[in-house]
Amino acid sequence: MEIKINEKRLLDTFLTLVRIDSESLHEKDIQCYVAAEMKKRGCQVVVDKIGKKIGSTAQGNIIATLKGTRPGKPFFLSAHLDTVPPGKGIKPIVKKDRVTSDGTTILAGDDKTGVALMLEIAQVLKEQKVAHPTIEFIFTLNEEHGMYGSKNLDYSKIKAKDGLIMDHEELSDLLVRGPEVVDFIVEITGVTAHAGVAPEKGISALEVAAKALSMMKLGRIDKETVCNFGVVSGGQVTNAVMPKLSLLGEARSLSHVKLQKQVKHMKDCFAKAAKQFVKKVDGKTIRPVIDIKTPLRYGALNVPVTAPTVKLALAAAKKYGIKMKPVSSGGGCDANVLCQHGLVAPNLGLGVRNCHTPREYVDLAEYYTASKIVLDILLNYK
Numbered sequence: 001m002e003i004k005i006n007e008k009r010l011l012d013t014f015l016t017l018v019r020i021d022s023e024s025l026h027e028k029d030i031q032c033y034v035a036a037e038m039k040k041r042g043c044q045v046v047v048d049k050i051g052k053k054i055g056s057t058a059q060g061n062i063i064a065t066l067k068g069t070r071p072g073k074p075f076f077l078s079a080h081l082d083t084v085p086p087g088k089g090i091k092p093i094v095k096k097d098r099v100t101s102d103g104t105t106i107l108a109g110d111d112k113t114g115v116a117l118m119l120e121i122a123q124v125l126k127e128q129k130v131a132h133p134t135i136e137f138i139f140t141l142n143e144e145h146g147m148y149g150s151k152n153l154d155y156s157k158i159k160a161k162d163g164l165i166m167d168h169e170e171l172s173d174l175l176v177r178g179p180e181v182v183d184f185i186v187e188i189t190g191v192t193a194h195a196g197v198a199p200e201k202g203i204s205a206l207e208v209a210a211k212a213l214s215m216m217k218l219g220r221i222d223k224e225t226v227c228n229f230g231v232v233s234g235g236q237v238t239n240a241v242m243p244k245l246s247l248l249g250e251a252r253s254l255s256h257v258k259l260q261k262q263v264k265h266m267k268d269c270f271a272k273a274a275k276q277f278v279k280k281v282d283g284k285t286i287r288p289v290i291d292i293k294t295p296l297r298y299g300a301l302n303v304p305v306t307a308p309t310v311k312l313a314l315a316a317a318k319k320y321g322i323k324m325k326p327v328s329s330g331g332g333c334d335a336n337v338l339c340q341h342g343l344v345a346p347n348l349g350l351g352v353r354n355c356h357t358p359r360e361y362v363d364l365a366e367y368y369t370a371s372k373i374v375l376d377i378l379l380n381y382k
């Protein structure tokens with residue numbers, strides 16, 4: 001007997017999930033719903049307790065394990081429970097070939113297509129007698145706000161090494177590489193002075209910043225590396241030399257070596273600029289002080305194209321007439337974090353488009369094909 005996804009039920013589950021508000025850090029309702037549904041499907045459900053720590057209304061991430069009906073290694077599937085705003089009171093509209101929102105909110109196809117599919121797969125495996133490996137279903141909190149759910153997941157609870165993340169757009173693009181990202185938190189302290197009476201006695205934090213940035217390579221650095229400053233704040237009045245300025249930026253690269261090189265270059269530019277503003281005022285040397293913090297936001301996603309899930313995904317896609325190819329992205333997701341913890345999982349698209357906008361929609365034909373591919377991958381995992 002061929003094992004089949006129930007497309008109508010999958011769509012109904014998706015619509016139900018979409019109607020449960022779950023903007024980042026407000027995932028309590030959806031977490032309770034999904035945990036209960038996975039229990040009904042015969043899974044052993046563990047909800048960790050990281051909610052409080054990360055400021056969520058939910059108790060925590062869900063790990064639901066469906067025991068295998070054949071021996072072999074376990075496999076995992078993962079999707080996130082939260083959405084970006086505006087995601088309250090979503091009214092999904094089912095059209096002939098797609099599902100949209102009413103245009104006032106996002107749809108939450110990102111990532112409720114993944115969540116719904118995980119519920120459907122657990123249901124299918126429960127009701128249709130088929131040999132399958134043990135499956136660990138991982139539902140994370142707060143992905144959109146910096147992957148704090150997956151960053152705080154207890155990885156000792158996950159037995160699988162190989163798996164699949166379902167949090168991408170086009171089915172034909174299998175995401176296998178994503179950048180490592182370093183944040184730049186810069187605080188420049190100058191020396192204030194009356195701008196009308198004695199500007200020469202001050203050092204403008206703004207001028208120091210401008211000098212540093214004018215020397216800096218920004219934007220597209222090379223094919224794998226980009227860099228940007230997106231937030232600047234400082235100063236209160238026009239008649240004082242600006243005493244303090246802060247800059248927030250980031251550097252990203254698919255290559256760790258290139259990223260380190262770019263970070264060093266940026267730090268060097270600030271140091272060089274600071275030196276140019278050292279001067280003597282009333283017999284005393286004054287200088288700007290620059291404090292730079294460069295914490296790692298997340299590590300790179302790097303799944304070898306020889307990884308079992310990649311091979312299985314490409315083979316399954318071929319079966320269903322999809323020309324799938326491994327691709328890299330400039331963004332980050334749970335896959336980056338899981339990769340840092342030794343899990344090997346590409347990120348598969350389930351047919352969602354225009355994510356994070358009110359124009360978001362799910363292409364139903366693509367979603368159903370993706371669902372078959374996901375089922376095919378895990379049934380063939382050995």
Ligand SMILES: [Zn+2]
Pocket residue numbers: 080110111143167
């Ligand atoms: Zn997502």
